[in-house]
Amino acid sequence: MLRNLCLALALVAALLGLAPAEARSLPVVAPRMACADLARMVLADPAAPGRVETATVVGDKGAAPYCEVKGYVAPQVRFELHLPMRSWTQRLMFLGCGGFCGVVRLGPPRAAEGCRPLDAGEFALVTSDLGHVAGGIMDAVWAADRQAREDFGHRGVHVVTLAAKEIVRRFYGEPPAYAYFNGCSDGGREGVMAAARYPADFDAVIAGAPVVNLIANHTLFHAWALQHLRRPDGSFVFNDAALGQLHQAALDACDTDGGDPRDGVIPDPSRCAFDPGRLACGAAPCLSAEQVAVARAIYGGARDERGRPLYFGYPVGTELGWNRQAASVARWGAGSSAGYLASDPPDPNAELATLRFTAAAVRKLYAHADSFNITDPDLAAFQRRGGKLILWQGWADFNVASMSGVTLWKAIRARSGAGADGFVRLYMLPGVAHCGGGDGPDRTDLMSAIIAWREDGQPPRSITASRRGADGSLLATRTVEPYR
Template identity: 40%
Template structure:
């Protein structure tokens, strides 16, 4: 990484612009002062790229299968497709005119398996919209979900390593080599942006390969992947079933439940607007809407349903009440998004079971063990079962809070999460943030990292809150100009029109209505720091709190059909939530 105050600054235009105004549909009032780099033209033809010798660029052989000029977008680019042995498919896009010397790599979601460049919350970044950034992505070592889903990992340790971390790193090495050959010079800045598993990939890069990227935007990161795809989603299902397998709570009750939550907590932040800016301040009791004798059951909860609601909100526990994930699994206010795991009718198999838990537990959750017939009832909600399950966190999860090497190289990290995320708890990202502050010290963390929490927003977007936000521009402004992000405007866009805008501020600050003007206009809100951070009983004292520690990550190799990792187990013992 180059010194931004020295050689990199010299690459800017002599007339140092105050910045470029970013006015994407996501945030029309947002301005981001990014750097200005001289546009660069290619020094070779796109058709000649497949003939390049890329030996030694990464730890596997590189095959460039094709290079084609694409002219259907806003600007033409050379699309390069190829593989990194044994099976990492990559796509690199190289602008054929006016490259602004930036490289942006994007992540993928779920269990990946598809190479698709998706800028996510960076789509409204002006250089991205103009088509002047070089970009790349990878399928992370396997193609498609597999049949059955997740089976690509069975007896295929290299595919597991590629999915865990290698695919993204090797792709960055190859893409940068292609950039250097195609343009005759290296990129000035390199960025990674991803959400969900892409957020996990982002954090894995900062932790394992701090030299790869100057700026990393990690959204709703599946950082604690093993717990998330076993105990979190498993609890979503098991907490809502009778002993006979019938569901207790059905989705028809969710709108009524949501209205009750808003009646209790919408005004806690001083404004009745349908959003709860910090759900930890809401102390809703589902018992408060239990049916009274003679009441229409469509307007209330049975005692059994109320208990399910409490369990879903709180999160997975063992029989003694020790938490097997961070408390606050599904925050109050997110109830309309619970259809991910609350079915509309008996007999349905919900997403949490069929897509989240079963493929992962059968083929990835346990070292060198494929169990195609594994069922949710095989997941043991106790300490022994927990520690047996989370051993694979040593290579799959990205929860090492010590980012000293990334910071020392000048790296910047921007974390964000929707409070109403129905897939991955925002409390998990808060747990990681807390662990960073404990490990590195709050002033150090503040020097290179920011966390934004978006009220009312679901997984990587959606929900009732403003969810359109340009975070890549904010990162470019920070890396290239030293302008650390502060007030960032998020918008709700419906049919192409902005219906509401709100500012978000670095955690723990929140937006507060100034008292005049429209409550749907970000201009009428100011920053407010609660006198006491509202962690309350969300103290992250759960059974797996030690997973957020430095030194647990394993180095793994593929030996035949087995994955061999050092250390072979997590470097700490079993324990309870205290």
């Protein structure tokens, strides 16, 4: 009786927003067959024909053992699936990949700090290379092939999810009770794309920093910054000292917006009224006319030859990372997004450093947008099935435009109408960079929140984000409310 009373009080507290929602335990289901018996299994689902190639038990030194399954879905969508040997509680999670994928890497889930069922090894976990092998930084030559584009764009997650569900059913004798998706960056895009195109695949999706408009983000967004921050001779417009001055001026202008405490973090850059012109020579500190013009262009975002906006700019508060990001993007070179994801036919000589911002040139970039972009945020079918979606992003993200996440959330709400609050949330994390890092608290447990929402009907409210040092010590916390 006491245990039931405690559970009831905890539920009331969660519903009132007095305590964070927690993922409840589900019964453990044991395997019905040996791990090794999965090896060489032919997958029977006609929508996801494939084969298991290897199946090996992994886990020692006290770790929860699991059956490591590797295989592929035709034509060449490779996957890796981890099946708990003693602790599976009927949940499956697909972990999205980042960048342009091209490698099977089953890493730790994002936004799941302290999620008890996950830490206890209770999930079956799966990931994929999404149908191609990529070599080097943001290699996109594989996108010359139509099938590879479709597999990366949307099909790969779908067919691997079908394959994983079939293997789980055979291994444990029953299908997953719940299927989740968790990814950031391109992984965030993959999750929203799955909810839109294949609404029956997942019961709930966590999508961090989703690359909603992959074409614009990986061409216009990065090319505009690169071409402004780096001169034609390769030198940079700003040195570190000048960027430090600019960053400090931005903090002085906006750190305490809306009554936020002075903590070196801008709470909402979209509401920050900061003009770098206040640092023009004649003031102290001082920026050159070139530097002021470039900073304004970076904040303002790409524009065409008539000055019409094409895409978002970098958020105010990201200045210290500008040169580092430009140097990274410059290394993409030929064979990346401009020449393959955004060219038809492929152009092996195209580079972001020479991309043009005319209206005519921009139209050509969208030749393959239907495969890669979330062009229609219609999640009605996902919503009707009881699906839940949590979007999250750092306000200081200059790898994927932070305003793209806000724009997606607004578009989903506009499409869904009055019922939007029943299935979608957005959390914008102040000072947080791309999928983590930055100056703001970046660690959250959205995983427990979405489990409690989907399985127990406890909608998430405020969340606590934390920042830790290299030694694990707690440096800062921040309460983050759902975006409004």
